[in-house]
Amino acid sequence: MRTPSRRRPRAALATAAAGTLLAPLLTGCWAGAGGTGSGDSINVLMVNNPQMTELRKLTAAHFTRETGIKVNFTVLPENDVRDKISQDFANQAGQYDVATLSNYEIPIYARNGWLHEMNGYVAKDPSYDEQDVLASMRQSLTGDDGRLYGQPFYGESSFLMYRKDVFAAKGLTMPAHPTWRQVAGLAAEADGARPGMKGVCLRGLPGWGEVMAPLTTVVNTFGGTWFDKDWKARLDSPEFTKATKFYVDLVREHGESGAAQSGFAECLNNMTQGKVAMWYDATSAAGLLEAAGSPVRGKIGYAPAPVERTRSSGWLYTWAWGIQKASRNPGKAWKFVSWASGKGYERLVGDTSGWSDVPAGKRASTYENAAYRKAAASFQDMTRQAIENARPDDPGVQPRPVPGIQFVGIPEFTDLGTKVSQEISAAIAGRQSVGSALRKSQALAEKISEEYEGR
Template sequence: MHRHVRPALAAATATALAVGVGGCAGWGGGPSGGGPDTINVLMVNNPQMVDLQQLTAEHFTAETGITVNYTVLPENDVRDKISQEFSSQAGQYDVATLSNFEIPIYARSEWIAPLDEYVAADAEFDQDDVLGPLTASLSGDDGRLYGEPFYGESSFLMYREDVLDAAGVEMPANPTWQEVADIAAEVDGIEPGMAGICLRGQPGWGQVFAPLTTVVNTFGGTWFTEDWEPQVDSEEFRTAVQFYVDLVREHGEVGAPQAGFTECLNNVVQGNAAMWYDATSAAGSLEAADSPVKGKMGYVAAPVVETDSSGWLYAWSWSIQQASAKKDAAWEFISWASSAEYEQLVGEELGWSKVPAGKRASTYDNPDYLAEASAFAEPTLAAIEAADPNDAGVQPRPAPGIQFIGIPEFPDLATQVSQDVSSAIAGRTTVDEALQRGQQLAEDVAERYRERESK
């Protein structure tokens, strides 16, 4: 059993800077109170976090004496609440789930506490076991670590091996996007109601532009150059978006303009799509015991054009609010929730398909996990290890990120552009018109950054 020993960091944490911003935590109510051995955790309501709630009292609290009060909300709501809470440094919540998009931004604003001294004092945590790209993406501009992953993912191409075999089609281990488009055309309609491929078309920076930005990257495009010149209407960006729109319109799923992750997952499970490019975390659902396509799927690297790899990188992770008065106890919780020991606990208590994987190298050496995840474990690990948030395309970028640009303005910018791209998929506008408007929006963002850097 993993032993948790609180690092003596009182002196270090006493100097924590509480950033004061106008407003309050909002949303009313707030978490339950408690003494020094009670912490408040604000987190997204994903299934893996629900499992965590189920296991906390009997295992973490019983071992450490630390009670955990959870506040659990849907993704959009939790992002809003965390933003309000951490920007005001209200201190109601000690720990929150943040992704590798928010963590560098929050670190820059000094809303979250660095974790390096905790990691150094906790010999059993083993930071070296955490996959390198995740550690890099959860670090700040100052090189310090600000988050620990609960689970991570990249992206890859999922396909029906039996369908391609029946068509006499061989899937390359490292396909290009043109090869994928050719295969989609060949297997489209091979079974009644089966599309050649499923691709997200639903508006949203985290919906259509999650996969689409990786396509832009590998086609040689970028949202901004290193010097903040917007490139949304550049030839490379336009070629990538036109390719994506044409592919999903010609060989994609029914209802593509409204299709996100969940809709594509359902399409593949129900036999309505032969291929799907999306998150590596989807494989667990495809290979679940009750999945009709279990054992029928193949998994290969994200398709490329000009780059060697193109898979994205995402991790729901734990961070400590800078204003927390209980940082030592908060670290004990994070150390447990992000540990290899916790993964073992989930596997033994709830089943290995529920392990929050994608973050530790040791997971992919665990025979119990591999027995359940043999079909997709190796390509998942390869995809995550190949992901480089600091070098996502063919040119330098002004901020880190693969399927996003790590600036606060990106969600609003990409969501607005995505609405026009989704309209192009629906045939209500053209790609050129969509990206002309997108260029104007990107110019507004870029101008603010150029002004800041010129001062």
């Protein structure tokens, strides 16, 4: 891991993290989980992705029946759940024992003492088989002290999904390793291929984990970066501008309707309902598209994340489980985490819902399982390759001050990324130009530069 030449000491980072992550407390009302977990129950706060809602359905009949531990779930959309988690964990309020955290938050939360380390639990639970967890996942959930602070529920990179039948009907061919320029051309050709069908779906919904995730991978491969190695903000650079204009133009010209309010869930619906011919997003989407009952099952092709100047461009991300340090029931919380991220849960999903629905991207054994390989034949090899080829320490064409592909690994990025996303989303909606959006964004980023440069 590279460190900036004038990086602030850890205590300063901790203060910044608390200030940034506590910001929602100063602007909104606190609402708890409706009661703390008792001795026989735990409270879990999680994002409303389909894989998590499936977990919720299975918990009572399996985990609770086996352990006697009742799980009280609070399930919220991504932007909302991030705010509520930051409130509870930064305050160490203890309302929630477990929460879904990403590989962005976990190192920061660990640095601030908000999480239980998990090495002790893993050592006493050999059946969990920590070494089976993919190395990239383990590394991304490790704190500065070398200890584990999270366990992945599922892992992902990003790739391009496209309708094979639509491409065949239009005489289009997806390159083995597409460039973004080629994708733009294909989107133009596929636009209108069927009544109401648009060429591509790209996230436009505000949020540092929404529109900024795919857009930042485009920025990286176009040669841009949020900050250079000396912490100089570069959001108004020619490379960042070129990438952003490309993305905004592509989604405005050939993207889904309502793009400025479209995130992962909306693009998933558009792809499933046949409203778009292509979609660039998380590899975890493939299992949903290929699930039993999906109207597009067997119709989707998969290609690596498009590039321009880099060899690869896919992100690295995991929704993982973190146990709050203030939890009154950390042992019971670990039992839930180990069940939800274990091999047994994957077998349960495979047997009850189908192996293509398994929350994969985290365990080597999953990719060796014959049933999973058969069910996920169209995408499992490409998913694993994308995860293993992701380069958090070197995602672009220039050195970076901190790791991160689709995010910048500093506490201030939640606020900065969200504010920048609002400007980009406004450009997608046609309310301002890309140039105007990036001028405002550069001014925001320069404030971070000043902090890290010590000026």
